[in-house]
Amino acid sequence: xxxxxxxxxxxxxxxxxxxxxxxxxxxxxxxxxxxxxxxxxxxxxxxxxxxxxxxxxxxxxxxx
Numbered sequence: 001x002x003x004x005x006x007x008x009x010x011x012x013x014x015x016x017x018x019x020x021x022x023x024x025x026x027x028x029x030x031x032x033x034x035x036x037x038x039x040x041x042x043x044x045x046x047x048x049x050x051x052x053x054x055x056x057x058x059x060x061x062x063x064x
Contacts, residue, residue: 001007006021019035028038036043 003009005018007015007017010016016034019037022033022035023037028036028040028042030042032040032043
């Protein structure tokens with residue numbers, strides 16, 4: 001795996017897979033990945049409502 005291509009390091013040291021890397025899987029895993037290219041289609045509703053660091057974990061970071 002290559003940083004920047006397959007994953008990014010978020011502030012605070014957390015790792016997030018890129019949409020490119022996740023699309024190679026071929027389906028939404030249901031974990032609520034930040035960069036999910038499948039619109040979080042397999043994320044249970046109960047997980048969509050669970051906030052992580054003050055916002056739902058399935059929302060993408062705003063690109064400034």
